[in-house]
Amino acid sequence: MRVFSVTKLANLEWADSMFETLHAPKDKMVTVLIDGEKVVVPANVSAAAALLMQNDSTFRLSPVTGEPRAPFCMNGNCYECLVTIDDQPDQQGCLVEVEDQMRIRRQIELFRDYQSGPQSV
Amino acid sequence: MGRRVSDRFDVAIIGSGPAGLAAARQASELGLDFVLLDEQRKLGGNVYRNYEHNAAERSDLADVLGADYLAASLTMSTEFLTPENRISGSQVFSIDPNGEVAYKKNRQVSIVTADKILIVTGAMERPTPVPGWTLPGVMSVGAAQTLLKSSALVPKGRSVFVGSGPLTLLVAHQYLKLGNPPAAIVFTGPLFGHRAPARSMFRALRFSGRLAKGFAWLIQLLLSKVDVYTNACDVEISGDSRATQVHFHSKSKTISLPADGVFLHEGVVPDSMLAMSANCEYVWNSAQKCWGPKLDGWGKTTVESIYVAGDSAGILGAHAAAPSAQRAVLSIAADLGYLDQGERDRQGAAPGAALKREQDFREFLDSVFPPPSQPGNDIPDQTIVCRCESVTAGQIRALAELDCANIGQAKAYTRCGMGPCQGRMCGLSVAQIIADSQKKRIEDIGHFRGRTPIRQITLGDLAIFSTNKGFSILDREK
Numbered sequence: 335m336r337v338f339s340v341t342k343l344a345n346l347e348w349a350d351s352m353f354e355t356l357h358a359p360k361d362k363m364v365t366v367l368i369d370g371e372k373v374v375v376p377a378n379v380s381a382a383a384a385l386l387m388q389n390d391s392t393f394r395l396s397p398v399t400g401e402p403r404a405p406f407c408m409n410g411n412c413y414e415c416l417v418t419i420d421d422q423p424d425q426q427g428c429l430v431e432v433e434d435q436m437r438i439r440r441q442i443e444l445f446r447d448y449q450s451g452p453q454s455v
Numbered sequence: 456m457g458r459r460v461s462d463r464f465d466v467a468i469i470g471s472g473p474a475g476l477a478a479a480r481q482a483s484e485l486g487l488d489f490v491l492l493d494e495q496r497k498l499g500g501n502v503y504r505n506y507e508h509n510a511a512e513r514s515d516l517a518d519v520l521g522a523d524y525l526a527a528s529l530t531m532s533t534e535f536l537t538p539e540n541r542i543s544g545s546q547v548f549s550i551d552p553n554g555e556v557a558y559k560k561n562r563q564v565s566i567v568t569a570d571k572i573l574i575v576t577g578a579m580e581r582p583t584p585v586p587g588w589t590l591p592g593v594m595s596v597g598a599a600q601t602l603l604k605s606s607a608l609v610p611k612g613r614s615v616f617v618g619s620g621p622l623t624l625l626v627a628h629q630y631l632k633l634g635n636p637p638a639a640i641v642f643t644g645p646l647f648g649h650r651a652p653a654r655s656m657f658r659a660l661r662f663s664g665r666l667a668k669g670f671a672w673l674i675q676l677l678l679s680k681v682d683v684y685t686n687a688c689d690v691e692i693s694g695d696s697r698a699t700q701v702h703f704h705s706k707s708k709t710i711s712l713p714a715d716g717v718f719l720h721e722g723v724v725p726d727s728m729l730a731m732s733a734n735c736e737y738v739w740n741s742a743q744k745c746w747g748p749k750l751d752g753w754g755k756t757t758v759e760s761i762y763v764a765g766d767s768a769g770i771l772g773a774h775a776a777a778p779s780a781q782r783a784v785l786s787i788a789a790d791l792g793y794l795d796q797g798e799r800d801r802q803g804a805a806p807g808a809a810l811k812r813e814q815d816f817r818e819f820l821d822s823v824f825p826p827p828s829q830p831g832n833d834i835p836d837q838t839i840v841c842r843c844e845s846v847t848a849g850q851i852r853a854l855a856e857l858d859c860a861n862i863g864q865a866k867a868y869t870r871c872g873m874g875p876c877q878g879r880m881c882g883l884s885v886a887q888i889i890a891d892s893q894k895k896r897i898e899d900i901g902h903f904r905g906r907t908p909i910r911q912i913t914l915g916d917l918a919i920f921s922t923n924k925g926f927s928i929l930d931r932e933k
Contacts, residue, residue: 352592352716353608356633358513376607378508383606392591392696398845402696404591406842406880408598409501410494411579411726413843413875414589422562424875424911428601429494429546 472500474765831891843874
């Protein structure tokens with residue numbers, strides 16, 4: 335099985351987002367932080383949807399192989415949309431609605447933590 | 456003041472799709488004290504997801520989603536729901552035959568108790584393992600439609616649909632209407648589906664409206680610029696860090712298509728985690744190639760207090776959801792002494808007849824869009840079947856050749872089914888691979904036993920309950 339190296343993953347580039355929004359001008363918008371960057375998205379979309387509108391739709395690296403993963407089912411079953419929301423890791427992004435100032439993090443660094451093993455506190 | 460959630464209800468209804476809403480209405484009409492829980496914050500389930508918002512605010516989207524979807528907003532009145540009997544955005548992670556329903560909402564765990572539990576959690580798409588299906592950019596067709604309904608998102612660039620079944624056609628049709636058509640549709644069966652037996656075709660004629668609708672979608676598709684391929688097999692998706700190409704064989708040609716998004720679909724199967732975790736007996740449905748709960752004619756499982764209705768009882772579609780749920784609630788009401796048996800039978804006759812009609816139509820659909828015929832053998836060795844633990848079909852097959860006796864052993868040896876999804880995505884494939892390579896019946900291989908908690912909770916959540924004597928999740932496992 336091919337195992338992606340962390341250095342290689344750092345170079346992942348997505349030219350474009352996978353999805354675009356058909357939001358209406360009158361839709362309420364909220365500001366969320368995706369990996370620390372401010373992004374304006376329509377209110378009431380899921381955290382996973384907010385990420386799918388961004389240029390890099392990699393949500394996480396498989397904790398087993400390090401391969402990039404992204405949502406498959408958007409329905410609570412596949413757990414591929416796990417992201418860190420407001421410092422809580424492994425939240426199902428497809429089941430959580432965005433809120434203003436919500437902090438969403440892709441689980442890329444979390445994978446590096448898994449790889450480097452237990453840390454002394 | 457409203458009732459506290461720790462009080463006991465007559466029935467806890469889990470799921471607020473068309474079955475859950477019909478169940479709640481029926482319960483309220485019969486005077487039962489019910490509570491309605493759902494993982495989503497909005498009513499409607501998957502099929503009518505976000506219908507209230509889209510019907511009120513997004514007439515453009517509602518139009519595209521279709522007349523059936525719009526009709527939902529008119530027929531699914533909800534005046535029987537109150538803040539006390541509706542717990543939305545709640546993930547049920549444990550049910551107990553004694554009536555405890557444990558759920559997590561806003562990161563808080565709570566319990567409601569009820570004399571009866573009605574599971575109406577609907578269906579999930581049949582997982583479709585093909586090489587490359589774990590790449591970002593590959594999703595299910597249902598996922599694409601969910602994004603449209605709940606978040607008004609459409610894919611950018613070249614999208615390629617691969618699979619069969621009415622949903623594939625419907626979503627392609629909806630994208631066409633939105634002016635955002637897929638680049639190609641790759642049917643894994645014949646263009647008009649497989650041929651249904653004459654008897655079943657004849658019965659389906661009663662549903663001429665639905666048949667005409669399906670035909671219209673197909674014809675519009677053929678008249679559009681969408682490339683259509685049929686009888687595709689050996690589907691494979693490639694790309695480095697995201698999907699960029701789809702490859703397949705069609706009519707003895709090898710075809711490769713560039714793709715920015717790939718959407719897979721091979722029908723739906725009942726959601727079974729909750730009832731399985733409560734030890735309800737499941738039986739193999741060979742026509743639909745999936746597990747279904749063993750039920751009496753009214754939705755009662757082999758566990759006295761637990762009922763299952765709607766698509767989670769067996770795939771019959773959205774039109775069957777309401778009658779199926781109504782009958783289950785009538786039976787619950789009879790069990791609880793609100794009705795006598797005769798009254799239950801009398802009131803249950805009309806929904807029973809409606810259900811029978813839907814069964815006829817489903818029999819037709821199942822023969823036109825049959826589930827994959829050799830789902831186990833068709834999965835190439837290098838394909839990841841268990842996405843969470845990255846276990847391949849080859850690893851499972853190697854175990855099967857070593858006489859792996861059942862699905863539990865495969866789990867113990869490879870960790871398949873032990874990741875966060877708890878086997879939701881790989882259970883059927885793993886069992887089918889073992890069955891096909893050992894030339895056994897899938898019934899002999901079995902299914903993963905869903906285990907409480909069926910949703911992720913933290914140790915902290917459990918610790919809260921360890922002090923609660925009424926909560927039996929901790930001592931259930933013998």
